[in-house]
Amino acid sequence: MNLLLVGCSFHETPIELRERLAFDGGNLPGALLELNSRFEYEAAILSTCNRVELYLARLTGSTPPDAELVTEFLADLHRIPLADLRRALYQRADADAVRHLFRVAASLDSLIVGEGQIAGQVRAAYETAQKLATAGSTLHALFQNALAAAKRVRTETGIARGHVSVSSVAVDYVRQVFGHFDDKTILVIGAGKMGELTLKHLRELKPHRILVTNRSPEKAAVVAQGCGGECVTWEQLDDALAQSDIVLSTTGAPEPIVGRKRFAAVLARRTGGAMVILDIAVPRDFDASIHDGDRVCLFNIDDLQRIREQTLRDRKKHIAPAEAIVEQHVKRFLQEWKRRRNAPFIAKLMQDFEARRKAIVTQLLARLNGKLSDEDKAYLEGAFRLLQNQFLHGPISALSEDPPGRHTLLEALGKLFRLEE
């Protein structure tokens, strides 16, 4: 196959070195073009915050890509001592490289197993190589199959199910309660740093209105300005609660600010539907007993953390089925590759035998001209065709059983049948 992978990842390489090795929009095209023009390699580079991997290929029959040359190239490009780089980089060839990319794309080699970004990053790496024409037939087939395997893993196993960041889990809960947000009001209580990311996610839902309140009006104004919300005074908290559908509470108050009794009064004034309270303050701002899963859904930081951990645990259960799918795709890809590699040889072998058979049959029929009926001629031609098929059946079957990455049998058959000239 002549495929080589050279790279490093979070598993063994510290972030300092990964940062130095990383490719960005600036140096990525240059590196790809140079690998392609200087070494005549097909090249694609996968560079993320957790890994930097170079996928290199050459046409079957030519010399395989040289890992040492690639290491020297990287050392030179990133100005890293060659010895340091040799220690940090791993190499995989042919089937191992295929398996590695398929696992990476399926998010089985990720820091958080099942994370959704990596498949997009693999696709981006492939598209860049495609745009710069540094991906040839080998890398086209490799990346397309890797992405297909990743898609199947995501759809057929639960490895990507659920979210693993607290803010995403919070938004998931909000989505379980509300179906549309253009008529919803979000109330932000406090100005805690913890809530920033959750608020960012909530804003993506495009709510009708955002209200912000804080004991300090100045802090409320800053948060409101940042999220395009309106300030309400701390004294108007109960009114704001009665008007709101989603509440994000992140105060630093030492004790709960809304107890059961106070909330019951707020609830009595509400005219809208259900209410979701995301209490991510520590200590908690709302009395946990107000949660009923019907009119009021309250989720605090412990609930969200618990779901995050549970999701991670559940994802682990899906690793084995995901690995099985990847292995199935790897096997299929290698078999298909072998078939494609052998196809020109088999066609040539068939053509050669076809020509020889036809020549012999023509010669024979010319000799026996007038002595054979049309039926006899057809029988004779059929017998020669059968002989040809039976004769070629053995070599062709042996060729398809030949392990990938070896060309011994192919070369031997070429020599035996004089197909090289």
Place this chain on the structure above:
Amino acid sequence: MPLAVERITVFCFAASYGVALALEVWHHFQPRPIQRLLSLVFGAAGLIAHTAFILVQTLPLATPQGSLLFLAWILAVFYLYGSIHHRRLAWGLFVLPLVLGLVVVADWLPPPEGDPVWKSFHGDRVWGLAHGVLVLLAAVGVCVAFLASVMYLVQSHRLKAKAPPGQGMRLLSLERIEEMNRRAILWAFPLLTAGLLIGVALQWQRGSLLEGWDSTKILGGLGLWVVFAILLYLRYEVRLRGRQAAFLTFVAFGLLIVALLAPMHPFAQGGGPP
């Protein structure tokens, strides 16, 4: 008429719906796209057989079996539409048991006698048909409201237990389920009212306004109307929502079943209004 179509029995489509439901259950525990696809294929096959059965067999709407099979047919269309529209949701897990239940109950009941629905499209029997169709469509609304209530309680239970959002049964949001319940009731109530008014007018035309008022079917239908009226009042005047509205919808559904299973309709017994 082709022979194969005439051979279709209730068992044929009940079995198809049953297999579709089994595949939905399997998909719930081991989600794979193929199970969902096969479930849709079996559901669609069941619907085709069901349609052919209704077209070929004589099914009078006024009999328990006829009304149950018509109701199940409309709900099977609702199942198929919902499954295609909400591909990622556990739609079939809720709708198919009801469709299957109605079909199985219809099969236990004595076979209907009388004219098929479309033979009533002439003369003064049109009003009888209009009464039957309106009540049937109202029954569809009650069933949809009932399904929405079941979905609401399941989703609400999941939220109360703080179950992981991305795992387990996938359902519409509480808001959308509540909207489905509200719309179904809003559609069903005027249909039921119109259907019942036509029924009263037909009774009056027969000169026997008070005859048959004590029949389970009529009492069930009237009870259903009263529950609907209460439900609408509570929803819009008292702002009753959520679980309480769901439980009240269950009462309406129970009355609907009583009305549907009641042995015989006075119109059907008398051969329809004159």
